[in-house]
Amino acid sequence: MTSSTTDATGSTSEARKLLLLVMGSIGVVYGDIGTSPLYAFREALRPFASDGFHHFEVIGLISLMVWTLTVIVTFKYVLFLLRADNDGEGGTLALLALLMKKTGSYMPVLFFAGLIGAALFIGDAMITPALSVMSALEGLKLVAPALSGYVLPLSVVIMVGLFLVQSKGTAAVSKFFGPITVLWFLAMAWGGIIHIGDDWTILEALNPIYALWFITHAGTVGFIVLGAVFLTVTGAEALYADLGHFGRKPIQIAWFILVFPALMLNYLGQGALVLSNPAAAENPFYLMYPEWALLPVVILATMATIIASQAVITGAFSLARQAVHLGFLPRLMIKFTSETNTGQIYVPAVNALLFIGVILLILSFRDSESLATAYGISVTGAMVVTTLMAFQFLRSIWGYRVFVAGALLIPLFLIESVFLAANLLKIHDGGWVPVALALAIMLLMWTWTKGSRYIKEKTAKNDIPLETFIPMVEKPSAHAPVTVPGTAVFLTSVPDRTPAVLLHNIKHNHVLHEQNVILTIWTQDKPYVPQSERVQMTRLSKRFMRLDITFGFMEEPNVTKALSLCRKKGFKFEIMHTSFYLGRRNLISTPNTGLPRWQETLYMTLADFAIDPSAYFKLPPNRVVEIGEQVAI
Known part of the structure; x- marks a missing residue:
């Protein structure tokens, strides 16, 4: 009896937890795609406005939108890509990290x-x-x-x-994301239900034949309209990127x-309404x-779009953190806005860039009509890239043969x-805007x-192997450095080479600590590293030790x-008797080096x-000591 009661309580607790995750995913994951009905069908109708709407054009257009949602979002993202995870994390860079770990032949x-x-995702987030x-x-x-x-000034004020x-964190506000977005989806469903009866023939749009008919008979105008049709699936990339926050099952449910x-x-x-009343277009x-x-729907729509905006902004923060850990961007200030949820972060530089x-x-x-023309390129471009990477995923991770992977993804x-x-x-x-944004970020x-x-390869030429340096510096002689008490930790990215900051310390201060730690911080191609694998120590000599600390690309690199x-x-060791030695590089531009002059300047600016x-x-x-060195680039 007690056992069954415990099982029932456990099942109830699990069900409640799942329900909360489902509710949260509705607010965050689907906030973006849930705002597409505001403008997608309206923009798709505009090219037909000059000569009126024919019955089969409207049905074919709605059919195309319904089946675009079905094929791209349902089949590609919800059923397939949510399974293409990197230890539970999704998104372009998480998938890239997984493929880089597993493959080598197609690295570039x-x-x-x-x-x-x-880059396209950041453009989408703007x-x-x-x-x-x-x-x-x-x-x-x-x-x-x-x-x-007042539409324009109100839009600016809201933004x-x-x-x-953003700097305050979204923990308090996010509690309301799910319920508001659920109400938004129910309102959208209600709006559709009360008008489907305006013209029951709209149900023919559920037949994919009408979507094919539209593509083959609409001519040049129909091809142009495809760009607006794709607005129905905006937010699908965010769906994949937020996999780690909620898990596959809640998102699918x-x-x-x-x-x-x-x-x-x-x-x-919407289609039935336009069939019965063309002026509603x-x-x-x-x-x-x-x-x-x-008025209530306008207020609800505004709240839903703010939530959708918050979702892509948060996604951009997460992507920036992944890019920093994977070495694609310089170290940026990352602030954690929640003590319990490491996914809630604030990146001031990215926030400022997105705001501007x-x-x-x-x-x-x-106005939204003008901006909608610029929107589709970033979304479709990102999706094409994800499909190409998914092809490599099927081959490298799931072991599919080329023709099988091709048969699944080429269509x-x-x-x-x-x-x-x-x-x-x-x-x-205006389509050049997302292209320009993506090219600039890339x-x-x-x-x-x-x-x-380039700098790593250049500085490596002057490095001294540790196995040569340690016996030399520990050997008693008249020129040996003076021993001082305490522990010195020298940070380096190349663990088997003597850190430059250690050489400079001996050269200028002529001292060597009782304990010396060569510390290397690694970022794995997986999102999280268990505590048991966090640190690895290797004794090099009586006075020298090598220490490797490993973090996942989604973790905060807290060395202390x-x-x-x-x-x-x-x-x-005692932390108050430990000094951390860092090398600060002063980059100097020199002609005829490995980088073009413009790229030198850009790299130094980023640094x-x-x-x-x-x-x-x-x-x-x-407890930090910095020693500078000049590096010609």
């Missing part, structure tokens, strides 16, 4: 694919807040046309407030139980609702490539990676906390933005 291709995907918030507020024009002039609160049905009903309802989403519900980008987009495009790749081509037609209408990451590798594990393994290593690795600030 994988590297640039990962950079492109990450456009999503601007587009979704303006789309929501434009409902005010229907509530009171006199308020139309200013949203980015200002949320999609099939609420999100997918609500989106389907809403698009069907001006803003089919808001015109679905009765006049008394319009969002405000410039709002002020430049001025999807062709579909997404057609959508990308359709979006590229909008380059001159250039930054490529430059930092290339420059860091990790050092406490050393005591449990027998290494005794100036890097935060102090002692702050990044959480070293005791009053």
Whole structure:
């Protein structure tokens, strides 16, 4: 009896935990894709507005949107990519880290694919807040046309407030994300249900034949419309990137139980409304609702778009942290805004970059219609990159043969490539914006990676092997350095070579501590490293020890906390009698080196933005000694 009671209590607890994760995933994971009905169908109808809408054009268009959701989001992301995880973490860089760990023959291709995907995601994180918030507020024009002039300033005010609160953390606000977004999806489903009966023939859109008919008969205009159709799946990349926060099962349950049905009903309802009343094409989403519900729906839509914006901003923070740990960006200041959830972080540099980008987009495009033309390229580009990486995943991780992996993914790749081509037609209408953003971000990451590798190779030429240095420095002689009490920790990225800062310390101060630790900090290609694998100690001599501390790419590199594990393994030291020696490099530009002059300048600028290593690795600030050296680049 007691056993069954315990089992029942445990089952109830597990069910409650799962329900909370499902609710949370609805608020965070699906916030972006849940705002697409505000503008996707409206923008897809615009090219047909000049000569009116034909019955089969509307049905074919809705069919195409429904089946785009089904094939790309349901099949590719929810059922397949959520299983392509790196120890539970998802997203472009997590997948890249996994592939880099498992493969070697396609490293350059994988590297640039990962950079492109990450850069496009950052571009998406700028456009999503601007587009979704303006789309929501434009409902005010229907509530009171006199308020139309306030859409732009209100959008700016909301964005200013949203980015200002990022430093405070989202723990308190996130509790309301799920319930509000659930209410939003229910409102969308209700709006669709009350209008499907306007023209029951809209249910023919569930037949994929009509989607194929639209593609083959709509001509050039139909090809152009494909770019707007793809707006229905914006947010799918964020779905994959947030895998680590909620897990696969809650995300899948949320999609099939609420999100997918609500989106389907809403698009069907919009289509039926336009079939019965073509004038509703001006803003089919808001015109679905009765006049008394319009203002509450506008308020709810605005709240939903703010949540969607928060989701992509948080995703950009997580991506930046992954990029720093993987060596694609300089060390950036990362602040943890929650004591319990390591996923809740704030990256000031990224926050400032996104804020400037969002405000410039709002002020430049001025309405959602203009901005929507620029949106699709970043989304489709990121999805094509993910599909290419998924092909390598099937081959390298799951062991599929080339023709099997190709048979599964080539159809999807062709579909997404057609959508990308359709979006590229909008380059001159603002589509160049996400392309320029992605190229700029990719250039930054490529430059930092290339420059860091060049400096590492250059400085390695002058390194002295530790196995040669230790006997030489410990050998008694008249020129031997003076022994001083305490422990000295020398940070280096090359553990088998003598750290430059150690050589400079002996050269200038002529001293050597009683205990000397050669510390190397590693970042694994997996998100988290268990405590049992955190530290590894190797005794090199009586006075020298090698210490390796390993973190996952999703973890905070807290060296001080990790050092406490050393005591449990027998290494005794007092933190207040320990000095941490860091080398500070002063980069000097020189002609005819391994980098072009413009890339030298860019790399040195990025290096100036890097935060102090002692702050990044959480070293005791009053125990750090920095010794500078000049490095020609």
